[in-house]
Amino acid sequence: MSEQPLVHATNLVKVYQDGSYVPVRALGGVDFRVEAGEFTAIAGPSGSGKTTLLNLIGSLDAPTEGRIEVAGQDLSLLTRKGRADFRLNNLGFIFQSHNLIPVLTAAENAEFSLLLQGVPTGERRRRVLSEFADLGIEEGLTRRRPAKLSGGQQQRVAIARALVSRPKLILADEPTASLDSKTGARLLDKMRDLNERTGITFLFSTHDPMVIDRARRLVVLRDGLIASDETRN
Amino acid sequence: MIFVKIAWRSIWRNPRRSWVLISAVAVGVFAFIGVVAYLDGMSMQLVKSAVELQGGHIQVAGHGYFENPAVRTQVRQMPQVATILKDASASDVRYASQIRAAGMISSAEHSAGIAIVGVDPVQEQQVSPVPSLVTEGGWLTDDPAAGEVILGAALAEQLGVRLRERIVLMVSDLDGAVNSGAYRIRGLFTTSSRAFERSTVLLHQEEVRTLVGFARDAVSTVAVNIDPGQEVLAVAATLRAALVGMDVEVLTWMDRSPMLVMMDRMMNLVNVILVVILFSAIGFTLINSFIMVIFERIREIGIMAAGGVRPGQVRLLLFLEAAFIVVVGAAVGIAMAAALITWWSEVGLDLSSFAEGLSRFGAGAVIYPRVVLENMVTGFVMIFVMVFLAVLYPAIKASRFKVVDAMNHV
Ligand SMILES: Nc1ncnc2c1ncn2[C@@H]1O[C@H](COP(=O)(O)OP(=O)(O)OP(=O)(O)O)[C@@H](O)[C@H]1O
Numbered sequence: 001m002s003e004q005p006l007v008h009a010t011n012l013v014k015v016y017q018d019g020s021y022v023p024v025r026a027l028g029g030v031d032f033r034v035e036a037g038e039f040t041a042i043a044g045p046s047g048s049g050k051t052t053l054l055n056l057i058g059s060l061d062a063p064t065e066g067r068i069e070v071a072g073q074d075l076s077l078l079t080r081k082g083r084a085d086f087r088l089n090n091l092g093f094i095f096q097s098h099n100l101i102p103v104l105t106a107a108e109n110a111e112f113s114l115l116l117q118g119v120p121t122g123e124r125r126r127r128v129l130s131e132f133a134d135l136g137i138e139e140g141l142t143r144r145r146p147a148k149l150s151g152g153q154q155q156r157v158a159i160a161r162a163l164v165s166r167p168k169l170i171l172a173d174e175p176t177a178s179l180d181s182k183t184g185a186r187l188l189d190k191m192r193d194l195n196e197r198t199g200i201t202f203l204f205s206t207h208d209p210m211v212i213d214r215a216r217r218l219v220v221l222r223d224g225l226i227a228s229d230e231t232r233n
Numbered sequence: 234m235i236f237v238k239i240a241w242r243s244i245w246r247n248p249r250r251s252w253v254l255i256s257a258v259a260v261g262v263f264a265f266i267g268v269v270a271y272l273d274g275m276s277m278q279l280v281k282s283a284v285e286l287q288g289g290h291i292q293v294a295g296h297g298y299f300e301n302p303a304v305r306t307q308v309r310q311m312p313q314v315a316t317i318l319k320d321a322s323a324s325d326v327r328y329a330s331q332i333r334a335a336g337m338i339s340s341a342e343h344s345a346g347i348a349i350v351g352v353d354p355v356q357e358q359q360v361s362p363v364p365s366l367v368t369e370g371g372w373l374t375d376d377p378a379a380g381e382v383i384l385g386a387a388l389a390e391q392l393g394v395r396l397r398e399r400i401v402l403m404v405s406d407l408d409g410a411v412n413s414g415a416y417r418i419r420g421l422f423t424t425s426s427r428a429f430e431r432s433t434v435l436l437h438q439e440e441v442r443t444l445v446g447f448a449r450d451a452v453s454t455v456a457v458n459i460d461p462g463q464e465v466l467a468v469a470a471t472l473r474a475a476l477v478g479m480d481v482e483v484l485t486w487m488d489r490s491p492m493l494v495m496m497d498r499m500m501n502l503v504n505v506i507l508v509v510i511l512f513s514a515i516g517f518t519l520i521n522s523f524i525m526v527i528f529e530r531i532r533e534i535g536i537m538a539a540g541g542v543r544p545g546q547v548r549l550l551l552f553l554e555a556a557f558i559v560v561v562g563a564a565v566g567i568a569m570a571a572a573l574i575t576w577w578s579e580v581g582l583d584l585s586s587f588a589e590g591l592s593r594f595g596a597g598a599v600i601y602p603r604v605v606l607e608n609m610v611t612g613f614v615m616i617f618v619m620v621f622l623a624v625l626y627p628a629i630k631a632s633r634f635k636v637v638d639a640m641n642h643v
């Protein structure tokens with residue numbers, strides 16, 4: 001029997017229906033599996049449902065129909081607090097921009113999940129500094145608040161924050177969209193490198209050809225359905 | 234803790250708004266302390282003057298006198314009681330005996346029912362505020378046959394008599410015979426208690442003794458006053474034990490005036506009401522500001538939630554922010570109030586300049602503040618409860634944001 005997949009979504013339907021708007025069927029019954037260790041990009045035109053799918057997997061929103069299991073956990077069985085704890089211990093998020101808490105310094109932002117997990121101070125420092133070194137965040141930046149960092153620096157701190165607690169799955173919604181291509185490429189190589197070294201699973205949503213080029217599996221969504229799904233080597 | 238850090242730094246992100254809130258809390262706390270100190274000071278002065286007018290902190294009387302003040306109910310061995318009072322208690326106990334009888338006062342045109350109080354002019358000065366409240370003429374001399382009385386200015390007005398004019402007192406003696414005597418008005422007193430002023434006539438104890446027919450060693454009541462440091466109940470208990478066998482009862486002012494006790498207790502309720510009034514305005518300001526705060530921070534609340542911050546921790550964060558504002562505001566308010574009270578304790582608050590009618594209070598017109606810790610604490614607990622309630626709604630709202638909605642919000 002094969003190992004259980006890290007993400008197992010069956011017949012996912014998401015209908016947005018707020019206010020007086022016509023209901024939007026963002027996902028129209030998606031079956032989707034992600035195995036541990038993948039480095040996968042979800043592509044597709046704007047409005048095809050990429051962010052919606054990522055949010056459902058990340059337990060940030062609930063599907064209208066269907067079922068999602070992540071790391072063996074049926075997300076529909078969790079309470080609000082249970083979902084928070086689940087995210088803390090299993091998931092890392094990288095959003096397009098404005099990822100950081102403005103009143104905390106770069107280092108404090110990066111150690112945030114470790115603080116919530118109750119990791120002791122010395123251990124926290126050590127892991128954050130090593131992550132920063134890995135991502136090329138200079139010593140001088142650690143005590144700066146996000147407003148005093150460039151977009152690329154902020155994004156690196158966000159990646160460090162997502163990585164530092166070694167989650168099972170990192171969900172990155174257009175992480176390079178706010179970066180110039182050189183910075184974007186460097187960060188992507190870093191993430192791919194981490195994926196190879198540590199086996200952390202990455203799931204991207206993207207329009208960016210650089211991400212699509214580097215992904216080992218490419219899933220294309222169209223109108224809320226999977227249009228193609230290819231694994232390359 | 235990380236949330237303490239975030240909360241503290243967050244309030245300084247919008248210093249202007251935070252200072253507005255802090256000032257509001259400071260002014261509220263300042264006003265609260267000021268008013269409560271004033272009310273507590275006033276209530277203490279009222280209690281003090283009422284108690285002292287009405288027979289002292291502790292009253293010794295014949296058994297059953299308080300229930301039914303009959304002339305036959307007496308303290309029959311005053312010299313022994315006096316000795317015991319001096320021996321049994323600390324040297325600073327002050328006492329004065331009275332012979333009391335109900336009677337009638339008449340001028341040429343009018344008459345009125347009154348209480349006749351025969352006092353020892355010297356002792357009475359140590360216990361009763363009346364000697365110092367004489368505003369016209371003078372206090373009684375220690376001459377047992379002077380034929381002089383002191384009465385309330387209001388009563389004199391009612392009778393149409395003035396200083397040095399004559400009045401007639403009529404009283405039935407112990408055998409039921411009606412006796413009377415004519416007296417000259419030596420002094421008029423004014424008090425804050427109109428009822429007392431209209432119904433009380435004081436004269437030398439020996440004159441009343443003759444008039445009513447009390448035995449040489451008998452009196453009706455003994456008023457005992459204690460110093461501020463002493464505990465009324467403890468002194469009363471000591472006296473009660475020491476006076477066993479004298480056939481007397483020992484009652485504190487609390488036994489005799491449950492209304493005053495209730496009034497003292499009411500102060501706590503007044504505090505609560507005051508806080509509710511002062512802080513409901515501040516509460517609405519807080520609700521408003523915090524609703525603004527959570528909508529400004531919707532994005533970062535979403536980031537925190539995505540990162541594993543629990544709903545309870547989001548609420549905690551907002552409560553901490555509110556708590557910091559209250560603590561800073563209260564510190565400022567307390568500092569201002571302390572300065573006010575220090576200055577005020579020295580000069581007093583002279584109400585006579587505010588209200589014409591109050592000038593007749595005499596010494597009572599100047600109010601000194603009094604800080605009763607218990608009452609202040611009740612107030613502060615209430616302030617925290619109010620602030621907690623004000624922040625409750627925004628906090629619950631923030632903890633229920635859907636993370637996705639928060640993330641779409643930039
Ligand atoms: N909160 C929402 N309320 C209503 N409709 C929504 C909401 N979020 C997304 N949608 C709609 O659902 C559909 C899918 O949106 P989604 O954000 O998943 O697309 P996407 O593939 O991520 O697009 P993009 O590439 O532009 O980020 C769109 O039609 C969008 O308008």
Ligand SMILES: [Mg+2]
Pocket residue numbers: 050051052205
């Ligand atoms: Mg999207």
